Amino acid sequence: MSYKSDRPSFQERLDHFVSVIRTEIINGIRQEGTYLPAESALAKQFQLSNKSIRKGLEQLVEEGLIQKIDRVGSMVTPRPKESITLNFGCPISLTTDFLIDELIAEFGRRNPGIHVRRITLNHLSYAQSAQEMISNGLLDVVAFNSPQFQEWTEEGLTSLLEGLDSDPDIYPIAEEAFRVDGVGYAKPVSFSPVVLCYNKRHFQEAGIHEPDSYWTWSDLMAAASKLSKSRGRHGIYFLPASENRYPVFLLQGFGNRPKGIGGSGLNENVQEGLRALNELISSREVFPNYWAQGNDETVQLFAEGQVSVILCTYFNLNEFAHLPLEYDICPLPSLQRGDPQKTLLLSIGMALVRHSKWKEAARRFVDFLASEDAQNVIRDRTVSIPARKASAERAPMDGLKRPSRYWMFREMFPSFSYHRDLGLQIKDLRQFTKWLKEYWSDMIDEETLRRKLEELYRTGLKPGERSTAANENGIP
Known part of the structure; x- marks a missing residue:
């Protein structure tokens, strides 16, 4: 790039x-x-x-x-005649998220009779691509991030995967993403919350204090306005329609609601979260009218100094590891001062295909990626967070440029939520994304958006949950 x-x-x-x-x-x-x-x-x-x-x-x-x-x-190097070839389906992003090709090469050195072929799956229809290839016997191991696995579960496809034992040395919250009815179907390798990433030099030049965990979105808006006026550039950006970004505003609106209940959209706090989102992205003074094709373009804008603040994950920070860029991170702002912090968590895990021809070799590969040696490679060679606690919390062995607040994730665990905590299925979240884009394009008004969200929760909940959630959120 x-x-x-x-x-x-x-x-x-x-x-x-x-x-x-x-x-x-x-x-x-x-x-x-x-x-x-x-x-x-x-x-x-x-x-x-x-x-x-x-x-x-x-x-x-x-x-x-x-x-x-x-x-x-x-x-x-020729492979042994008796070699096994494992087909590993994953997104292309794993090559930068935690250097999957280097880990595959290391696994090959340790297991000369096993060859791993990495197959890139279509990110736009990930679950469908993986299902089709598994059904045709073309995958032995498949990687999932947490929303992909949620969709996989909602489509009733967990029977295609082998249940895996829990690992007490892996952060429990990372395992939770891949657990269904008490059974884990993927072994976590890495995870990251969505955080605020900011250009330290821009804040210094504008004479603004750096953001901290006490900030609200209003504080960020005020700082972004000063940054824009001081530098003649925009203050903040993230891809508005990214389903790994805007849901943080919904999560913050839900506050401390019990998991699984969700909300109707009528709750005032939920509406407040949407208003904060809309106010932010509609302010052309601080938020550029730029429709990126993906989070990579957001990272590019930040790296080039076009914007001073972005919403990103630790995975994205790998793009800054070799750049002369003065940056740092902090937790996301809250809606109101004193509100409990809430942010979105993304976990990446490796699943073993139940009917793999080479199940034991595939299991060895999955176990290796979660092993201490592989996890230490992730810690030493990337800015990503290993899923293994001892690896994540050890001092790194090289000189990559990391944020000074790298360790803050250890204090953020109470704030972490997964997409499923929204109370929406992935297909419903995509529908809401479409309505949001219609609203931002003035094709529907705020009242219509609110009613659509209410109806989405009504129809999306299971029958046994509908009356409880409706009563708690004021739905007749």
Whole structure:
């Protein structure tokens, strides 16, 4: 991506070279027994010296992916004839979220008879893609984030997965995302709350105190206005229709409601949450009229200094790990001063396909990704939070640029909520997203939006829950 700098450092170019070759070997683009191009050709392609190319090739040799043949070249290492190939379905984002290709390579070194093929699943129809491939015997392991697994459960597909034992060394809240009727169907690897990320230098230049956990959204609006006037740029941005962003305003409106009850949309606090959201994104002074195609574009705007504050996850912070960017994070503001903090939690876990042909090998791969060694790689090489407590809370071993408040997630656990705590199914949340976009486009008014949300809760609840939730929220 262009925001990583116009002149990438030597280490970034070397890491890019190793990553590209590693990924091509793991995914079978470079076939076993074939040879890589000559060192001079690779040097020209990746804008590195021959000496640097040799250094990168040495790393690939250590990983067991290639062999150096004297006076011939670098050959992709043949796999044992008895090797097992595991098909692993996952989103492309895992390559940056926690360096999944490096973890696959390490697993291969430790298990030379098992080859893992990473298969990118369609993020727009993730559950459907995974279901079709599993039904056709084409997946052995599949990754889920928490909303994807919620949809999987709502579609009645948990029978396609193997139940997994709980791990006492993994944060319990990370396991909760993948638990149904007391059974865990995915082993957590990483998790992150949605947090506020801000440019420290922008705040200093504008003479504004940095945000803290006492801030309300009104405080943020006031600070964003000052930032915009001081710098001639916008103060804050996030993708308005992102289902991993705007639901925090609903969650904060629900406050301390018991899980599973949800709300009708008539509750005044819920309406207050929507009003705070609408006020923020409709203020063109502080919030740009920019419809990003994804969260990557939001990160790009922040990295380029186009905006001073974004809503993001720890996963997104990996994009800043090598940039000369002075930034930090803090918990999201609340609706009213003194309100309990609420934010959205995203967890990523690995599920074992029940009818996998290679179930024991697949189980070994899932267990490895949650193991101490793999979790320490995530801690040392990324800014993401490992799901294993001891790994997450150990001091890192390298010099990545991390926010000074990295550790604040340990104090935020009481504020964490999953999408399911909204009381809506994923399909209903998508419907509400569509109505929100219609409202923001002046196609429907606020009263219509409110009535639609009320009806969504009425029809979306199970019959046994409907009367209880209706009474608690004032629905006749």
